[in-house]
Amino acid sequence: MEAKNGRFGIHGGQYIPETLMNAVIELEKAYNHYKNDPEFQKELQDLFNDYAGRPSRLYYAAKMTADLGGAKIYLKREDLNHTGAHKINNVLGQALLAKKMGKTRLIAETGAGQHGVATATAAALMGMECVVFMGKEDTERQALNVYRMRLMGATVIPVTSGTATLKDAVSEAMREWTNRIEDTHYCLGSCMGPHPFPTIVRDFQSVISKEIKEQILEKEGRLPDAVIACVGGGSNAIGAFYNFIEDKEVRLIGCEAAGRGIDTFETAATINTGKLGIFHGMKSYFCQDEYGQIAPVYSISAGLDYPGIGPEHANLHDIGRAEYVPVTDEESVQAFEYLSRMEGIIPAIESAHALSYAMKLAPTMSKDQIIVVNISGRGDKDCAAIARYRGENIYD
Amino acid sequence: MTKLADAFKNGKAFVAFITCGDPTLENTAKIVREAVRAGADLIELGIPFSDPTAEGPVIQGANVRALAGGVTTDKIFDLVVDLRKDVKVPMLFMTYANVVFSYGIDRFCAKCAEVGINGMILPDVPFEEKEEFAPTCRKYDLDFVSLIAPTSADRIAKIAASAEGFVYCVSSLGVTGMRSNITTDIGAMVKLVREANPSIPCAIGFGISTPEQAAKMAKEADGVIVGSAIVNRVAEYGLDAAPVVYEYVKSMKDAIR
Numbered sequence: 001m002e003a004k005n006g007r008f009g010i011h012g013g014q015y016i017p018e019t020l021m022n023a024v025i026e027l028e029k030a031y032n033h034y035k036n037d038p039e040f041q042k043e044l045q046d047l048f049n050d051y052a053g054r055p056s057r058l059y060y061a062a063k064m065t066a067d068l069g070g071a072k073i074y075l076k077r078e079d080l081n082h083t084g085a086h087k088i089n090n091v092l093g094q095a096l097l098a099k100k101m102g103k104t105r106l107i108a109e110t111g112a113g114q115h116g117v118a119t120a121t122a123a124a125l126m127g128m129e130c131v132v133f134m135g136k137e138d139t140e141r142q143a144l145n146v147y148r149m150r151l152m153g154a155t156v157i158p159v160t161s162g163t164a165t166l167k168d169a170v171s172e173a174m175r176e177w178t179n180r181i182e183d184t185h186y187c188l189g190s191c192m193g194p195h196p197f198p199t200i201v202r203d204f205q206s207v208i209s210k211e212i213k214e215q216i217l218e219k220e221g222r223l224p225d226a227v228i229a230c231v232g233g234g235s236n237a238i239g240a241f242y243n244f245i246e247d248k249e250v251r252l253i254g255c256e257a258a259g260r261g262i263d264t265f266e267t268a269a270t271i272n273t274g275k276l277g278i279f280h281g282m283k284s285y286f287c288q289d290e291y292g293q294i295a296p297v298y299s300i301s302a303g304l305d306y307p308g309i310g311p312e313h314a315n316l317h318d319i320g321r322a323e324y325v326p327v328t329d330e331e332s333v334q335a336f337e338y339l340s341r342m343e344g345i346i347p348a349i350e351s352a353h354a355l356s357y358a359m360k361l362a363p364t365m366s367k368d369q370i371i372v373v374n375i376s377g378r379g380d381k382d383c384a385a386i387a388r389y390r391g392e393n394i395y396d
Numbered sequence: 397m398t399k400l401a402d403a404f405k406n407g408k409a410f411v412a413f414i415t416c417g418d419p420t421l422e423n424t425a426k427i428v429r430e431a432v433r434a435g436a437d438l439i440e441l442g443i444p445f446s447d448p449t450a451e452g453p454v455i456q457g458a459n460v461r462a463l464a465g466g467v468t469t470d471k472i473f474d475l476v477v478d479l480r481k482d483v484k485v486p487m488l489f490m491t492y493a494n495v496v497f498s499y500g501i502d503r504f505c506a507k508c509a510e511v512g513i514n515g516m517i518l519p520d521v522p523f524e525e526k527e528e529f530a531p532t533c534r535k536y537d538l539d540f541v542s543l544i545a546p547t548s549a550d551r552i553a554k555i556a557a558s559a560e561g562f563v564y565c566v567s568s569l570g571v572t573g574m575r576s577n578i579t580t581d582i583g584a585m586v587k588l589v590r591e592a593n594p595s596i597p598c599a600i601g602f603g604i605s606t607p608e609q610a611a612k613m614a615k616e617a618d619g620v621i622v623g624s625a626i627v628n629r630v631a632e633y634g635l636d637a638a639p640v641v642y643e644y645v646k647s648m649k650d651a652i653r
Contacts, residue, residue, distance in 0.1 A: 014522060015522075015525055016520060017522070018522050018547075021522050162446065171449045178571060180569070277497060278492075278493040280447075292445075292494040293445065294446045
């Protein structure tokens with residue numbers, strides 16, 4: 001489904017200050033030009049393959065499948081990409097686009113630090129200046145990623161406004177963009193924000209579902225019964241879903257961070273607890289109070305700790321094409337530990353949300369059915385925090 | 397019936413922005429009355445928002461203090477009812493799209509008209525999204541104020557042509573806040589507005605804090621808008637800010653007369 005006037009159903013749009021309007025119009029024009037430019041596409045494909053290590057593997061998790069005793073489980077190994085997550089797909093695309101547009105400086109927000117690391121990586125590769133905004137709380141939760149960004153030459157600015165997490169990092173990156181537009185591209189990390197960002201990010205991430213489709217057809221000769229991915233803003237999920245949207249027999253399941261539970265205030269499950277609103281440039285669902293004040297959200301996962309969801313997901317929910325289910329901190333930590341022991345793969349705590357739901361779903365399905373779980377990132381970054389969650393005194 | 401344009405009928409207008417409920421609504425009421433007594437021609441009342449993406453640190457801080465103090469949209473409507481007992485100058489709201497949208501656009505506009513608000517500024521609603529709000533504003537005789545920025549260029553003509561109340565000319569790139577230097581060619585921006593819409597007043601905001609800046613900007617346009625410099629005084633003097641704001645607004649109004 002393509003956005004019409006920047007809308008997915010009623011969602012999306014361009015709710016941004018006038019100062020930024022010509023910048024997003026210029027970005028849309030440039031993107032519409034380069035997305036059909038064979039030379040740009042070849043350059044991007046070469047970066048995907050030779051630099052990021054694509055295509056990522058589709059791995060049959062035989063032990064996990066046998067243990068759960070139901071549907072066959074395949075893992076899409078986005079964690080094996082360079083920089084350890086799906087974020088690099090979008091960043092290489094946007095950085096290349098920015099470079100073609102004559103921009104010399106990238107700014108970005110980051111939650112867990114994966115998008116910030118990916119942006120710092122692309123900036124180093126392409127010789128661009130890089131500034132990353134990161135909530136102060138997250139710089140403490142993910143100190144190692146802060147070091148990685150600095151190592152590659154990026155400046156990391158801890159954001160202390162608001163709740164000092166991902167949403168505040170987005171706000172601060174937007175403020176910085178209004179301050180310096182001429183030489184700067186805002187490399188937004190998820191399928192959110194004002195049009196055309198949700199479409200651009202979706203397109204660059206859709207390589208995930210393109211590959212899943214080719215790989216599963218080759219291995220199984222048919223499409224999967226369900227594709228499961230975690231959802232914060234929703235970029236790995238929209239990437240994993242996109243090429244299956246027209247294949248109605250494939251269930252698309254997004255797993256939201258329920259934090260301590262959707263019946264508590266300590267949650268980040270937007271579809272399950274939020275309502276329609278306008279924020280960060282888009283109309284979509286947001287966690288908010290009765291007067292439209294954006295709620296402070298919570299999840300053990302810094303990457304899913306966001307009070308909104310991308311507009312294309314909001315529409316997929318409205319039209320009933322995708323399901324969005326809540327997964328708690330405790331459930332995802334159990335899944336994190338389970339995959340580590342069962343398959344020797346340590347997933348990102350974000351991806352563990354998707355895995356947890358797959359563990360519930362698989363036993364209810366028959367052995368000839370297939371589930372694909374998108375392992376959007378690797379979990380090395382989370383080990384110290386999960387150890388602390390389990391009461392061990394480890395710091396990175 | 398009061399209209400925003402009335403503020404521009406007695407020479408150059410001074411527009412005072414005040415965040416409601418910083419730190420209390422009683423304090424806001426006192427400050428508004430003192431600003432009007434000092435010569436403010438138009439009062440811009442900020443309804444706080446949790447994540448004000450167009451604001452610099454000064455107004456962000458005011459939003460945090462006001463929300464921490466428990467202010468809500470409904471309590472601000474009550475404040476306006478009280479102010480309208482004696483405040484005759486036009487007043488408008490400055491807030492973010494979600495505050496209006498979540499209240500219900502029609503319900504919000506109806507309430508504005510009922511309590512005596514004359515318009516609104518939503519900095520995260522550009523020309524492209526204006527039709528979601530502007531027709532309802534018109535229905536209740538409220539002006540939906542449009543902004544133009546130093547980056548607007550070829551967009552100025554279409555924005556100005558359908559502008560209502562006045563055009564808010566953003567003086568500089570970036571967010572709200574005091575600046576020692578404004579380098580944009582404001583005269584050229586205002587000229588483009590006037591070519592497209594000869595009758596619409598232009599007020600300049602963002603970065604203006606001193607009487608010298610105000611005097612210079614007032615030469616280029618029909619009025620000046622000052623926010624952070626006032627809010628900064630409220631931050632510093634708190635419940636004792638009203639007389640300080642009076643002296644400040646008087647010095648600014650005198651400078652643009």
